[in-house]
Amino acid sequence: MERSGGFRIEAQEKGCRIALFGDFDFLALQKFEKRSNALGLDERTVIDCKNVDRLDTIAALFLVELQHKHSLTLANTEKIERTLELARKYPIKELPSKDEGGFIAKIGKEASKKFCFVVAFLNFIGELFVKKVSVFFKPKYFRYKEILFEINQSAIKALGIVALTSFLVGVVIAYQSAVQLKLYGANIFIVDMLGISILRELAPMITAIVIAGRSGSAYTAEIGAMKITEELDAMRTMGFDPFYYLVIPRIVALVVTLPILIFVADISGVLGGMLISNTQLNISFGLFIDRFNEVIALKHFLIGIFKGPFFAFLIATIAIYRGFMVKDDTQSIGKNTTKSVVESIFAVIVCDALFSVIFTNLGV
Amino acid sequence: MDVIRVENVKTVFGKKVVHDGLFLSVKEREIYGLLGPSGCGKTTLMREMVMLEPIHSGSIYVLGENVAKISEKKAQKLRESWGVLFQFGALFSSLNIAENIARPLVEYTTLSKKTIEEVVAFKLQLVGLKPSDAYLYPSQISGGMKKKAGLARALAMDPKLLFLDEPTSGLDPISAREFDRLILQLRELLGLTIVMVSHDIRSIKDTMDRFAIIDNKKIAYEGDYAGIANAKSDFIDTFFKEENEQ
Numbered sequence: 001m002e003r004s005g006g007f008r009i010e011a012q013e014k015g016c017r018i019a020l021f022g023d024f025d026f027l028a029l030q031k032f033e034k035r036s037n038a039l040g041l042d043e044r045t046v047i048d049c050k051n052v053d054r055l056d057t058i059a060a061l062f063l064v065e066l067q068h069k070h071s072l073t074l075a076n077t078e079k080i081e082r083t084l085e086l087a088r089k090y091p092i093k094e095l096p097s098k099d100e101g102g103f104i105a106k107i108g109k110e111a112s113k114k115f116c117f118v119v120a121f122l123n124f125i126g127e128l129f130v131k132k133v134s135v136f137f138k139p140k141y142f143r144y145k146e147i148l149f150e151i152n153q154s155a156i157k158a159l160g161i162v163a164l165t166s167f168l169v170g171v172v173i174a175y176q177s178a179v180q181l182k183l184y185g186a187n188i189f190i191v192d193m194l195g196i197s198i199l200r201e202l203a204p205m206i207t208a209i210v211i212a213g214r215s216g217s218a219y220t221a222e223i224g225a226m227k228i229t230e231e232l233d234a235m236r237t238m239g240f241d242p243f244y245y246l247v248i249p250r251i252v253a254l255v256v257t258l259p260i261l262i263f264v265a266d267i268s269g270v271l272g273g274m275l276i277s278n279t280q281l282n283i284s285f286g287l288f289i290d291r292f293n294e295v296i297a298l299k300h301f302l303i304g305i306f307k308g309p310f311f312a313f314l315i316a317t318i319a320i321y322r323g324f325m326v327k328d329d330t331q332s333i334g335k336n337t338t339k340s341v342v343e344s345i346f347a348v349i350v351c352d353a354l355f356s357v358i359f360t361n362l363g364v
Numbered sequence: 365m366d367v368i369r370v371e372n373v374k375t376v377f378g379k380k381v382v383h384d385g386l387f388l389s390v391k392e393r394e395i396y397g398l399l400g401p402s403g404c405g406k407t408t409l410m411r412e413m414v415m416l417e418p419i420h421s422g423s424i425y426v427l428g429e430n431v432a433k434i435s436e437k438k439a440q441k442l443r444e445s446w447g448v449l450f451q452f453g454a455l456f457s458s459l460n461i462a463e464n465i466a467r468p469l470v471e472y473t474t475l476s477k478k479t480i481e482e483v484v485a486f487k488l489q490l491v492g493l494k495p496s497d498a499y500l501y502p503s504q505i506s507g508g509m510k511k512k513a514g515l516a517r518a519l520a521m522d523p524k525l526l527f528l529d530e531p532t533s534g535l536d537p538i539s540a541r542e543f544d545r546l547i548l549q550l551r552e553l554l555g556l557t558i559v560m561v562s563h564d565i566r567s568i569k570d571t572m573d574r575f576a577i578i579d580n581k582k583i584a585y586e587g588d589y590a591g592i593a594n595a596k597s598d599f600i601d602t603f604f605k606e607e608n609e610q
Binding site: 025026027029030033034054056057058061062065079082083086087089090092093094095096098327328329330331 | 457458462469473474475476479481482483484485486487489490495496498499501502503521522549552553554555
């Protein structure tokens with residue numbers, strides 16, 4: 001059994017003498033390193049390693065460095081000497097200093113990175129457009145099976161969460177407005193309020209946000225992981241264009257299904273509002289629906305549905321593009337997934353704001 | 365004293381039996397090989413030794429501890445006393461090479477930053493990397509470099525026990541032979557015990573003291589290179605006999 005390592009300081013008239021013993025590894029070195037700074041080591045110091053059973057390379061490196069710095073004497077056995085030899089073998093003792101460049105260089109690097117990002121995104125949109133057009137002339141590239149699979153994955157399985165979220169938002173809006181409307185005795189106007197706000201703005205928006213968080217992030221992570229495992233490269237070498245196999249099916253799937261999801265969100269949102277109107281404002285379901293028929297024009301519903309494909313296109317494009325941006329390390333999947341969700345929600349909101357302005361100016 | 369002792373180990377994945385009663389032992393300061401055809405469970409056995417994979421039945425003793433029934437405290441101590449090199453390096457992708465190698469030292473010791481840097485520079489050169497590579501990230505380097513950096517990380521604390529999973533696969537022949545020399549030298553100077561999975565016949569011949577061949581769920585052979593002629597197994601026949609005829 002090896003003794004655990006240690007050291008003993010034996011002061012002598014000329015300089016000091018330090019005896020090391022046992023299994024002198026990094027654990028023993030930790031204590032020795034702290035002490036050695038306080039000791040006045042000089043060329044008269046002797047470090048005696050004769051009782052060392054085993055010297056690890058970490059300790060050996062330290063001793064060699066001490067010898068070099070203070071030109072002290074190391075008393076060794078042959079075996080220890082060979083370990084020290086190994087520690088002396090490589091001439092470079094320090095890591096080169098990091099060259100990070102100055103402040104200006106950093107700004108330049110960051111700016112060029114951002115510029116490259118914009119160019120790459122335009123590139124992606126361009127390629128997507130070209131491939132999309134060509135798909136209409138070559139219907140065999142239209143992958144029905146993949147599209148149906150994606151519709152199931154990213155839309156049908158999301159029905160529940162979309163309906164529930166929208167229902168709860170309907171409940172919340174109705175609850176908050178009920179208090180205010182009651183004050184004016186304008187109970188029945190809750191129908192107008194809920195109808196227009198949910199059909200026109202809230203349902204499309206909530207659906208888009210839920211889908212961006214749920215399906216968009218999945219797109220990024222899936223494609224990112226495929227990139228890391230070189231699946232995308234394998235597809236390319238076999239002549240399967242990832243645009244036809246992965247990109248277009250996902251975009252088509254979302255564009256087709258988001259309006260349907262919005263329709264479901266409309267129903268459950270209004271249902272939530274109706275329930276609260278009934279309990280809080282004593283508006284019966286029959287009255288609610290009669291009033292709904294009277295005051296809510298069809299255009300509000302159609303505008304809400306109309307936004308769907310646009311939102312879907314933004315979410316799917318950004319998510320897939322972010323997937324392709326994943327680099328060859330695991331962290332970048334997480335980073336790009338986060339960015340994909342944040343960017344697609346932001347894009348959806350910007351798009352919605354644009355629609356608001358346009359529709360208002362058009363008078364619809 | 366046996367550094368590792370495998371007793372009657374059985375491994376089952378779902379319905380598939382991978383190992384059915386393995387026995388082997390690794391002695392101190394030995395370079396021990398785990399060989400066998402693809403899918404025979406060499407890497408699985410190694411993963412069981414380092415507590416990454418549960419054992420269905422039987423027991424594995426590493427440095428005197430039964431890894432199947434070990435307390436968390438003892439397991440942690442065990443983990444600090446071995447180094448593991450994975451087949452593809454398994455470097456932490458958020459850290460650069462220098463940080464990868466320094467990580468165990470920073471975590472487990474109170475050595476000064478300067479000493480740790482010296483150790484990192486030394487270990488980089490020891491495994492055949494240049495100190496100027498220190499600030500590259502794993503995504504920026506080749507597979508061979510990843511492997512060398514992974515070895516440098518496994519060696520960071522000068523462990524007494526080293527597990528290597530196909531250390532020379534993916535290396536060019538010159539690096540592979542240098543690697544063989546390196547582990548022989550480390551074994552001699554530091555008293556290492558090395559367990560490795562390998563398919564590299566040169567490295568088996570040159571470095572291994574003894575090895576076990578796992579074939580058809582059992583140990584088909586355990587011993588040194590000289591004794592292989594008397595062993596019978598399809599894998600041994602094709603793998604070793606052809607080499608000997610050359």
